Amino acid sequence: MNRKSYLIAFVLMIVIGILSSCAQKNEENEKAEQLAFLDVKIQTEEKIELNKETEIACLVTYGKEKVTDADEVKFEIWKNGEEDHEMLLGEHRGEGKYSVKKTFTEPGTYSIVAHVTARSMHNMPKKEITVDGNETAHSENSSNDKNEHQGEHHGHHHSNVMIALQNEQTYQLNTDTALIANIQLNGQPLSEAQVKFEVWKENAEKHEFIDAKEEGNGEYKAVKKFTEAGIYFVKIHVQKGDIHEHQVEKIVVQ
Template identity: 55%
Template sequence: MKKWLLLFSFILLFVAGCANKAEEEELAYLDVKMAVEEKLPANQEVELACLVTYGDEKVTDASEVKFEVWKHGTEDRQMIEGKHVGDGKYVARYTFAAKGTYSVVAHVTAKNMHNMPKIDVVVE
C-alpha cells in the first residue's frame, strides 16, 4: 500500500510541476512597442522602429516584421520590411512624400503570436 501511495504522490507532484511550467509560459506574451516620433519631416528619410519582447526576453528572431504606412483619407497603403538591428529592435527606413497625418502599424510575428500596434504621426 505504501508503494502505491508513494507512486501516486510522485505522479501528483510531476503533474503539478508541469502545470506550473505551463502557467509560467502562458504569462509571457509578445509585446511590441512602437519607437517612432509623433512629428516627422516630409521629404526626408526617417526611421520607423519597434521594440519586440516576449516576457523578459528581447526577440531577435521574429519571423516577420513589417511596417504598414498610409495617409489618412487615402486607400494607398505601403508595407516596408523591418530589419533586426540588435536588442529586439526592428527598423525600416521610409520617406513621407507629403505633409499630413499618417498611420503606422507594425505587423510583428514571433513565438507563434502576432501583434499589430498602431500609432498616428504628423508629417510637417
C-alpha cells in the same frame, strides 16, 4: 519491517519527492507560458521632419523575453485619407528591435501599423504620426474633399480599427481561394461586424462584392475563384454600429 524494507521505503519516498517537485515545476512553467503574450510597441516619434530619412521601429517581446527571431515584421504606412498603403519589411537590429528607413515627402498625418508574427501569435499595433510642413492643413483638406467625392466609400473612420489581409505572395488561377482579413478594435478582435471584400482587376471597371463569414477571433473569410491572371485590388469594408472602415490591398494572381 526489516532493514531492507526500510531502505526500499526510503528510496521510494525520495523518488516520489523528486517526481512531485518536477511536476510542480512543469506546472509553473506551463502557467508562465500561458500568461506570456506577444507584445509590440511602435518606437517612432509622433512628429516627423519632412524630407528627412526617419527610422520606423518597434520593440517585440514575449513575456519578459525580447524576440530576436520573429517570423515576420512588416510596417504598413499610409497617409490618412488616401488609399495607397506602403508595406515595408522590417529588419532585426538587435535586442528585439525591428526597423526600416523611410523618408516622407508630403506633409500630413500618417498611420503606421506594425504587423508582427512570432511565437505562433500575431499582433498589429497602430500609431499616428504627423509630418511637419507648411502645406499640412491644405493637404488634409484636399484628402477630405477627395473622400467626400467617393460617395459610398466615405464613412466614419476610427483610428483604433486595424484591418490586415492575410496576403499570399501570389494567388492561384482557377482555384477556390480564401480571402481572410484580421480585424481588431483597440487591439482586441472585432466580432459581429459586417465585412465585405470588394475585388477588381487592375484597370477594370467591374467590381465584385463578396460577403465574408466570421470565423472567430476577429477573422473574416470569403472564397473567390480568379479566372484571369494579373494584378487585382481587394478592398475590405468593415461596418459595425457607427464604424465604417475600409482598407485596400494589392494582390497578384498567376
